[in-house]
Amino acid sequence: MTTKSTHEKILMGNEAIGLGLVENGCTVITSYPGTPASEIISSVARFKNEHDLKLHVEWSVNEKSAYEVALSNSYMGCRSAVAMKQVGLNVASDPLMSSAYTGIIGGFVLVSADDPGPHSSQTEQDSRLMAMLAKIPVFDPSSPQEAYQMVKTAVTLSEKNGIPVMIRPTTRICHARQNVKTGTIQKLKRKATFSKDPQRWAATPKYRFKLHGELNKKLAQISATKNLQPERVNKRKKAPKHCILSSGVAYSYVYDMMKDAELLDQAALYKVPMPFPLSQDFLQDLCNSYEHILVIEETYPVIEMQLPDRTNVQGKINGFIPPEGELTPDVIYPALNTFLERKTGKIPKAKPGGQRPSLCAGCPHRASYYCIKKALPKAVYPGDIGCYTLGVNLGAVDTCLCMGASINQAAGFYHSFKTSGSEAKTVVATIGDSTFIHSGITALINAKYNDARFILMILDNSTTAMTGNQPTALTGVMADGSPGNSVDLHGILKGCGMQFVKTVDPFDIEKMIATLKEAEKFTRASDGGIAVIIAKRPCLMISEKKKVYSVSVSEACTGCNYCITNFECPALITVKDRAAIDQLSCSGCGVCVHVCPIKAIEIER
Amino acid sequence: MTKKKIDSQIVICGRGGQGVLFLTRLIDEVAVHQGNNVISSETHGMAMRGGSVASYIRIGDYASPLIRTGQADIILALTDSELQFNNHLLKKDTGTVFVNSPNKKNNAVNATRISKDLGSVVVANLVLLGYACKDDTFPFDFSTVKTVLKKISPPRFLDSNIEALTAGYQI
Numbered sequence: 151m152t153t154k155s156t157h158e159k160i161l162m163g164n165e166a167i168g169l170g171l172v173e174n175g176c177t178v179i180t181s182y183p184g185t186p187a188s189e190i191i192s193s194v195a196r197f198k199n200e201h202d203l204k205l206h207v208e209w210s211v212n213e214k215s216a217y218e219v220a221l222s223n224s225y226m227g228c229r230s231a232v233a234m235k236q237v238g239l240n241v242a243s244d245p246l247m248s249s250a251y252t253g254i255i256g257g258f259v260l261v262s263a264d265d266p267g268p269h270s271s272q273t274e275q276d277s278r279l280m281a282m283l284a285k286i287p288v289f290d291p292s293s294p295q296e297a298y299q300m301v302k303t304a305v306t307l308s309e310k311n312g313i314p315v316m317i318r319p320t321t322r323i324c325h326a327r328q329n330v331k332t333g334t335i336q337k338l339k340r341k342a343t344f345s346k347d348p349q350r351w352a353a354t355p356k357y358r359f360k361l362h363g364e365l366n367k368k369l370a371q372i373s374a375t376k377n378l379q380p381e382r383v384n385k386r387k388k389a390p391k392h393c394i395l396s397s398g399v400a401y402s403y404v405y406d407m408m409k410d411a412e413l414l415d416q417a418a419l420y421k422v423p424m425p426f427p428l429s430q431d432f433l434q435d436l437c438n439s440y441e442h443i444l445v446i447e448e449t450y451p452v453i454e455m456q457l458p459d460r461t462n463v464q465g466k467i468n469g470f471i472p473p474e475g476e477l478t479p480d481v482i483y484p485a486l487n488t489f490l491e492r493k494t495g496k497i498p499k500a501k502p503g504g505q506r507p508s509l510c511a512g513c514p515h516r517a518s519y520y521c522i523k524k525a526l527p528k529a530v531y532p533g534d535i536g537c538y539t540l541g542v543n544l545g546a547v548d549t550c551l552c553m554g555a556s557i558n559q560a561a562g563f564y565h566s567f568k569t570s571g572s573e574a575k576t577v578v579a580t581i582g583d584s585t586f587i588h589s590g591i592t593a594l595i596n597a598k599y600n601d602a603r604f605i606l607m608i609l610d611n612s613t614t615a616m617t618g619n620q621p622t623a624l625t626g627v628m629a630d631g632s633p634g635n636s637v638d639l640h641g642i643l644k645g646c647g648m649q650f651v652k653t654v655d656p657f658d659i660e661k662m663i664a665t666l667k668e669a670e671k672f673t674r675a676s677d678g679g680i681a682v683i684i685a686k687r688p689c690l691m692i693s694e695k696k697k698v699y700s701v702s703v704s705e706a707c708t709g710c711n712y713c714i715t716n717f718e719c720p721a722l723i724t725v726k727d728r729a730a731i732d733q734l735s736c737s738g739c740g741v742c743v744h745v746c747p748i749k750a751i752e753i754e755r
Numbered sequence: 756m757t758k759k760k761i762d763s764q765i766v767i768c769g770r771g772g773q774g775v776l777f778l779t780r781l782i783d784e785v786a787v788h789q790g791n792n793v794i795s796s797e798t799h800g801m802a803m804r805g806g807s808v809a810s811y812i813r814i815g816d817y818a819s820p821l822i823r824t825g826q827a828d829i830i831l832a833l834t835d836s837e838l839q840f841n842n843h844l845l846k847k848d849t850g851t852v853f854v855n856s857p858n859k860k861n862n863a864v865n866a867t868r869i870s871k872d873l874g875s876v877v878v879a880n881l882v883l884l885g886y887a888c889k890d891d892t893f894p895f896d897f898s899t900v901k902t903v904l905k906k907i908s909p910p911r912f913l914d915s916n917i918e919a920l921t922a923g924y925q926i
Contacts, residue, residue, distance in 0.1 A: 160780075160783050270799070293818060322821065326820040327780070328793065328794045407823075478821055480824050498824060498843040499843065500843045505770055505805065506806055618799075
């Protein structure tokens with residue numbers, strides 16, 4: 151973040167949200183890392199340190215913990231926020247649904263960042279639909295500037311009505327940069343007080359019914375608030391027949407396109423700042439006033455579904471707008487033209503393709519996966535969520551469902567083999583250290599309790615790498631850089647009843663392969679069980695960048711491509727039909743030396 | 756600060772780890788330094804692990820961060836092979852491409868080799884930018900870019916960054 155003048159800064163959408171939270175007096179702000187939401191907390195931590203603010207910022211171990219910690223500060227009358235990606239909200243959905251009923255006292259903002267595309271997620275789900283399910287208001291910012299302003303609106307609305315409020319940015323808002331006009335930091339001198347009210351905070355089903363009624367009243371009041379309802383941005387005297395309703399970044403695309411093509415007098419353009427709850431009176435009036443209505447929104451038809459009469463409505467429900475994928479300007483442009491009865495000229499097609507992502511040169515995960523494939527080529531490999539999902543490129547990740555699923559799926563595969571009586575293959579689950587802490591521990595307890603047998607490899611690289619190297623509970627550093635407490639992985643595994651636990655450096659290929667074979671025996675022994683291997687080596691991004699070895703390919707190389715196909719290191723390239731080392735990207739880990747079947751990759755001494 | 760009203764849409768493409776993000780931020784800052792509004796878009800997350808990445812920068816009166824097909828004024832390609840996936844974005848008649856490539860073609864510069872000679876391959880992005888500053892179609896001049904680069908470079912990279920930008924400009 152750099153300053154242009156005192157009150158204008160170039161901010162990424164996530165930084166703008168982080169600044170908004172700090173400026174509006176939030177004192178407990180929590181999150182679990184996840185693209186595209188990760189930078190919200192890191193910017194809050196930075197503002198905290200820069201301005202010496204008294205606030206608690208934390209990387210929680212998962213989204214449910216994050217939600218409940220921040221919520222409790224709002225129970226005590228102070229302002230709070232929790233940030234996560236859309237699939238993180240699935241993990242936090244239990245407290246979300248319940249807290250809508252209990253409500254809050256201090257303003258409580260939930261930021262749930264969606265990923266239409268998807269670019270870096272397992273689903274394109276729409277958090278606005280989660281807000282609707284929970285019955286809480288949701289704001290849909292159309293730019294970083296607006297995201298920043300909406301934080302203030304959300305905190306205020308939340309506090310005034312005693313209800314959690316969601317802000318739903320998408321990837322293109324989170325990771326857009328814009329010069330943003332900013333304000334000043336509010337230091338609210340609030341004393342945290344817990345007012346005992348068991349019929350609210352500890353409500354039994356009988357009182358839950360009452361709370362539900364109160365929630366419905368709050369929603370009715372909010373949907374009747376005029377300045378939160380859609381606003382026509384191109385106010386003209388002439389009433390056109392066409393109307394466009396749009397929210398989020400899609401609105402900004404539509405606005406830019408209509409302005410560029412001088413179409414702003416062809417249709418009434420409504421911007422929807424709060425897609426839920428919408429006023430039914432307003433929507434009915436809209437349906438009565440226009441002959442044609444087009445709804446453009448990401449990713450599910452949330453605004454569209456609320457329209458009382460869809461006879462003349464074009465959108466995602468009837469397929470006029472593609473119901474899946476990101477709504478880029480190239481997707482919207484032809485639809486907008488068709489709706490306004492204009493022709494779209496010939497548009498050159500983008501060439502499909504591009505380089506797929508892969509594990510970094512020198513990444514310890516590549517060595518771990520190579521060993522798994524080498525030692526146990528016939529095994530089934532349930533995988534998990536992180537950089538190491540890229541092990542799929544190496545054929546060592548067979549499944550990727552959601553955070554922590556590798557361990558439960560390993561147990562499920564084991565029980566399935568055993569019950570059906572088919573040949574029981576060995577199952578090797580891989581999970582990162584941060585993901586294991588997030589939701590792997592309960593899965594391991596479940597597997598042990600129910601007598602499953604498999605190998606669990608914890609890929610411990612001492613960081614949350616994929617999302618930008620955030621610290622974990624195992625490293626013990628807190629979000630603002632101050633020392634916390636590190637939890638003991640071996641102690642956890644012991645507590646879960648694990649009898650086979652070995653820590654191996656994945657760069658020690660021979661030892662890792664031998665340990666995997668030993669682990670397989672343990673899973674099949676009469677007195678055996680789950681075998682845990684901790685593949686321990688820090689991520690390259692957080693370790694000292696020093697080349698250990700200088701590696702080269704000798705004349706003996708036959709150009710068989712084995713190393714390039716099976717090891718897929720970005721530093722292994724083909725030059726004149728033979729393998730070569732790209733010295734610029736080679737990290738000098740020396741692992742590929744073990745990979746070449748004819749030992750043509752050598753370490754230069 | 757010299758004010759200069761600019762209307763320009765710029766694509767920067769390359770691979771994760773090539774410094775696409777730094778170049779995006781630098782151009783954002785230069786645009787604002789000259790009194791313009793800017794909105795840009797970046798790639799984060801999984802794609803950054805060596806995959807194809809592209810940034811879009813829109814300078815002027817724009818509300819949204821992406822560039823539609825056929826609307827880009829400039830493409831800066833840090834990897835020649837990435838250009839094919841972004842070429843459709845370029846304005847048909849007036850768009851200009853600057854590309855880091857060992858091959859001899861229009862507006863191509865071997866920024867990787869030059870940066871290697873300077874001792875750090877990671878500054879190839881700035882070599883290419885310096886090279887683009889020579890061209891009349893590029894909206895920013897070398898001295899302004901240099902001033903802003905000085906402002907935003909971390910101290911330990913300042914000298915090598917300026918050296919790379921200058922090397923590109925002096926080709």
